[in-house]
Amino acid sequence: MKKVIAEREVFKTSIFTIKEIDLKLKNGKKVTFSLVEKKDSSLIVPITEDGKLILIKEYFAAIDDCQLSLPKGRVDSGNPLEAANRELQEEIGYKSGELIRLGTLIVSPGNTRHKTHVYLARKLVKSKLPGDEDEEIELLKIPFDNFEKFIDKKQLTEARVIASLYLARRYMKSRRKVLK
């Protein structure tokens, strides 16, 4: 199998670091490629007591446009669970009494090691923490299964968000079966 044999930093911004990686191939040849290193994230699927899904509408600078999304943010210090509860309070003004781990997603395994920790948040209670000064966030509360309508309308296009919503739906369906 191939194997990473060396890596070094070649460029740095406030959000990510570019590294050069030397890779040894099966035939002994060495190749070099670049990757983007970035802090991991937590992403949360928040469900209210009456079964509604909370989506956020947010401006994303790289695409210079608004998209529907889910609360998410960097795991700075502390663990992904703490980051999840902090982002919930900053972005939607709730904290969760029950955060259920749905899995860990990768986004582009050829180019980055970045991981996204996905949680389902239940038992929400109002609790607001100040968010980033320049974040303007609009909330949408919708019946859970309606998220697919927003995929059809191309208002929900982020892979991590779509994958997380389907993982959440699967978790909830399996649980309903167990409870019956």
Added chain:
Amino acid sequence: MKKVIAEREVFKTSIFTIKEIDLKLKNGKKVTFSLVEKKDSSLIVPITEDGKLILIKEYFAAIDDCQLSLPKGRVDSGNPLEAANRELQEEIGYKSGELIRLGTLIVSPGNTRHKTHVYLARKLVKSKLPGDEDEEIELLKIPFDNFEKFIDKKQLTEARVIASLYLARRYMKSRRKVLK
């Protein structure tokens, strides 16, 4: 709303370019952030005539490990549809007589403009094109709905791949209904 007012290249590798973007906030303040620019991709969900899903097992350099994935590759010249049929032939040795567009996914709208064009590929016929010299790809043919078992086993963790499989399943279910 916020608005991008200027952008400039600050670093370049063979695969991506780092840009600095100036953004004007609602309050008139200017902020600068960085983004990663990369060519768009096509990603394909291949389904055989007997309804099996073809997954690939591939080594990904950034995570220095193998993962289950779907055929995907860069849209270099030509359109995403051509890239889809080329990748199918390079990575799994089939071409498709029916490529159905399932949507366009974004991966990290705060950090990149990269888009992934997702296709469902039917009517597969054997046709092999030489792939990248250092790609070692293993194929798995599985009953379609079994993909969730690989998510549970943490062998399938890439957000774009999981999102695309659910979009494909939804498309096929809706079609089955129409045909009945």
